[in-house]
Amino acid sequence: MDVKEKKKNIRQELLKKLRSQDKEQRRLKSEKIKGRLYAHEKFKIADTVMFYISEDFEVDTEQMIRDSLKSGKKIAVPITVVSQNKLIASLLVNFDKELSKGPYGILQPKSDFVRPVPLKKIDLIIVPGVAFDLRGYRLGRGTGYYDRFLSKIPESALTIGLAFDFQLVDNIPTSSRDIAVKEIISN
Numbered sequence: 437m438d439v440k441e442k443k444k445n446i447r448q449e450l451l452k453k454l455r456s457q458d459k460e461q462r463r464l465k466s467e468k469i470k471g472r473l474y475a476h477e478k479f480k481i482a483d484t485v486m487f488y489i490s491e492d493f494e495v496d497t498e499q500m501i502r503d504s505l506k507s508g509k510k511i512a513v514p515i516t517v518v519s520q521n522k523l524i525a526s527l528l529v530n531f532d533k534e535l536s537k538g539p540y541g542i543l544q545p546k547s548d549f550v551r552p553v554p555l556k557k558i559d560l561i562i563v564p565g566v567a568f569d570l571r572g573y574r575l576g577r578g579t580g581y582y583d584r585f586l587s588k589i590p591e592s593a594l595t596i597g598l599a600f601d602f603q604l605v606d607n608i609p610t611s612s613r614d615i616a617v618k619e620i621i622s623n
Contacts, residue, residue, distance in 0.1 A: 439609040446605065447575055450567045453602055454493040465600050466496035468623040473500065473562070476621070478594045482559035486512040486525050489535070489543045494564060495598040502531055512553040515544045516581060523585040525558060527551035540577070555588060561595045563617050568597045569608040572616035586615040594618055 437445075473479050485504060490497040504511050505528070512525040516539045526545045528534060538544035545551075563582060565574035574597055576582050586595060595617040604622055608614075 439611055442609040443575055443578070446608065447566050447578060450575075450603060450605075451493075454566070454600075457493065457600070462493070462496065462600075465623045466499075469495050469598055469621055470500050470503075472621045472623070473596070473598070474503075476596075478560055482509065482594075484510040484512060484553065484558050484560075486514070486553075486558050486561045488562060488564040489513055490564070491542060495600065497562065497598070498531070500562075501528070505529070505531065510553075510557075512558060513544065514581075514585070515550060516540065516542070521581075521584070523581050524550075525553040525555065527553050540579075555593070556590050558589065558593050561586070561589065561593055563595050563597045565597050565599060565603065565617075567603050567605050567608060568599050568617070568620050568622075569605050571607075572597070572618060572620065573608045573610050573614055574617060575608050580613065583613050583615045586617075587613075596621055598622070 487497045487501050501511055511528045513528045514523040515526050517524055518539050528545060534545050534549035535543040536546045565576055567575040597617040597620045599620055599622040601622050
């Protein structure tokens with residue numbers, strides 16, 4: 437079995453587990469992960485944090501984003517630019533007013549609210565994943581947007597993956613294009 441096939445199998449298995457997780461369990465686990473993130477020294481001192489906007493089955497970042505905005509942090513979120521096969525970090529000011537469904541059905545800033553953030557200004561990037569391994573390698577949705585994005589960020593930016601315990605696996609097969617996160621916060 438090649439790398440692509442192995443990744444596909446892990447992705448299918450974990451997406452099934454993610455989607456079948458009880459909503460209340462997801463909420464409680466997400467709260468604990470949020471507490472660990474907020475206690476992280478690098479999060480406390482970060483001026484600009486980039487969050488992914490979670491889907492219904494992922495570690496919930498919506499409340500993290502709302503609370504971070506209230507606390508005065510600058511929050512960037514990704515915009516998927518399908519025509520250029522890339523992500524752009526965009527400053528988010530109002531969660532309720534500025535977002536709509538973008539490509540792949542994921543919320544992102546509406547065109548009126550696109551405010552590109554230079555990568556060198558981002559202190560911390562919260563990275564989504566279907567699975568993570570002990571080395572920090574992640575398995576995303578298979579489109580490569582985050583790996584391409586992460587390959588361009590400054591070395592000084594901290595990358596943290598958020599995951600439920602069952603999303604942590606021993607080993608994810610990798611290729612030269614895969615980029616590991618520096619830390620994982622799970623519950």
